Structure formats: C-alpha cells, structure tokens
Amino acid sequence: MSNLFEHAKQACPIDLPQEEGYASVWREDLRGYIITVPNGELFYSERFFDRKVSDRSVEYFQENESLDWKNVDWRKLSSDDINKISFSNLRWKQDWINFYGKRVPLPRLTSWYGDEGKSYTYSGIKSQPNSWNKGLLYIKHAVENCAGVNFNSVLLNWYRDGEDSLSWHADNEKELGENPTIASVNFGETRDFLLRRNDNKSTKLSIPLKHGTVLIMRGALQHFWEHSVPKRKSVHGSRFNLTFRQIGS
Numbered sequence: 001m002s003n004l005f006e007h008a009k010q011a012c013p014i015d016l017p018q019e020e021g022y023a024s025v026w027r028e029d030l031r032g033y034i035i036t037v038p039n040g041e042l043f044y045s046e047r048f049f050d051r052k053v054s055d056r057s058v059e060y061f062q063e064n065e066s067l068d069w070k071n072v073d074w075r076k077l078s079s080d081d082i083n084k085i086s087f088s089n090l091r092w093k094q095d096w097i098n099f100y101g102k103r104v105p106l107p108r109l110t111s112w113y114g115d116e117g118k119s120y121t122y123s124g125i126k127s128q129p130n131s132w133n134k135g136l137l138y139i140k141h142a143v144e145n146c147a148g149v150n151f152n153s154v155l156l157n158w159y160r161d162g163e164d165s166l167s168w169h170a171d172n173e174k175e176l177g178e179n180p181t182i183a184s185v186n187f188g189e190t191r192d193f194l195l196r197r198n199d200n201k202s203t204k205l206s207i208p209l210k211h212g213t214v215l216i217m218r219g220a221l222q223h224f225w226e227h228s229v230p231k232r233k234s235v236h237g238s239r240f241n242l243t244f245r246q247i248g249s
C-alpha cells in the first residue's frame with residue numbers, strides 16, 4: 001500500500017509567466033496539474049509512480065550479467081564495453097551521429113521498444129523496435145490510463161550523469177501524427193526539462209522531472225515549442241527517461 005503522503009497534492013513546481021495563455025489546475029483524480037501554455041498543453045504528476053515502483057525500475061533498467069549495477073561508474077565504460085554488456089531486461093546501445101563531418105557518440109544511451117512493424121527513423125537511421133517486456137508493459141498501461149490514449153512505442157534515454165544531455169528539438173516527425181500526445185516517464189536523478197517557444201526563444205519553462213514523475217505533452221505543442229535536457233554538472237547519478245509515443249502505420 002502506498003502511503004498517504006505520496007497521494008497528497010503536490011505544489012506545482014513550474015514557474016509560469018504571469019501572462020495570458022498560461023494556467024495550471026490541479027486534478028485530484030489524476031493527481032497532477034493540467035498546465036495550459038500558449039499553443040499547447042502539459043500534464044505534470046510529480047510522484048505518479050510510487051517509491052517502490054520507481055526504485056525497482058531503476059534496478060530493472062540496469063540489471064545485467066556482467067557488472068554489479070550499484071557500483072559501476074557507467075561514464076568510465078567505452079561504447080564497445082557498453083555494447084558487450086548483456087543487460088537482463090533492456091537492450092541499451094550507444095549510437096553515433098555525424099556532427100559537422102565528425103563521428104561523435106550521442107551524449108546518452110538509448111533503447112527503442114514497440115509493436116512489431118512500427119519502425120522509427122531517428123537521427124537518420126531507420127530502426128526496428130525491440131519487443132515489449134513485462135516491466136515496460138506495466139509502465140505503459142499505467143500511463144495509458146492517465147493519458148487516455150494508447151501508445152505503440154517507447155524511446156528510452158539513459159542519462160548516465162549530468163554530462164549527458166539532449167539538445168533542443170521538437171518531437172515533430174511525420175510518423176507521430178499532427179498533434180501527438182507524448183508521455184514522459186522519469187526515474188532516478190532529477191533533471192530539468194526545458195521548453196522554449198520557437199518564436200521567442202527567451203520564454204523558457206523549466207520543469208524538474210523527478211524519480212516517478214510523469215509529464216504529458218499534447219495539443220499543438222510540438223509545432224510551437226522545442227524542448228531539451230541541458231547538462232547539469234552537479235548531477236552524478238543516472239536518470240532514465242521513457243517517452244511513450246503513438247506511431248502511425
């Protein structure tokens with residue numbers, strides 16, 4: 001049984017501009033805030049997953065047959081080392097991208113799961129998803145109930161420490177449809193998720209994504225806003241992020 005405290009109303013930790021078009025409303029039934037922004041909507045539930053599920057998820061993502069996950073400094077492993085590890089539950093990989101003519105590793109590890117046949121193009125590479133497992137399906141069903149939509153794929157990001165990051169982008173690939181609903185699930189270290197408007201890059205929202213937080217993006221948001229996860233030198237541990245999506249046929 002999760003305790004009362006975990007179900008209590010959380011203060012809204014997002015500083016919204018005092019301008020027209022911004023508002024936040026607590027939804028007791030969903031245990032989170034509906035946050036309206038110009039040209040988009042967010043839903044934020046700080047402790048959507050309780051401590052037990054969140055701790056277990058962090059373990060589930062790192063369990064492997066070669067190393068004691070509690071004592072590994074993942075930062076010290078080369079991408080070859082990472083690719084050699086047989087993870088028990090998730091198939092993590094280090095991708096490389098072409099950056100101004102130079103091959104550089106992505107500053108995070110990734111993994112891709114989904115329904116069979118839902119291929120996905122990411123950084124110019126078309127890839128087939130791994131097939132669902134028990135742990136991911138448990139999380140997927142919980143966020144589907146909350147978001148009120150079904151998802152057929154999930155992209156996982158593993159930020160090994162504060163040096164790992166994700167640069168400004170929108171999730172606006174054609175295969176996601178016109179106004180995609182994207183549910184972000186977070187475990188491990190807290191990292192700031194930033195949003196900025198395309199037409200006014202100085203308007204920024206900063207959203208702390210914590211151990212157990214769910215953030216849903218929906219409406220026209222991906223057309224008018226970009227998001228990023230900047231480096232944070234003070235963070236030394238791992239953060240896991242899962243973004244559930246619906247890919248069209």
Ligand SMILES: O=C(O)CCC(=O)C(=O)O
Nearest residue numbers: 155157171193229241243
């Ligand atoms: O790590 C996050 O919070 C964001 C992930 C994200 O934006 C993406 O995978 O497209």
Ligand SMILES: [Fe+2]
Nearest residue numbers: 169170171227
């Ligand atoms: Fe994204």
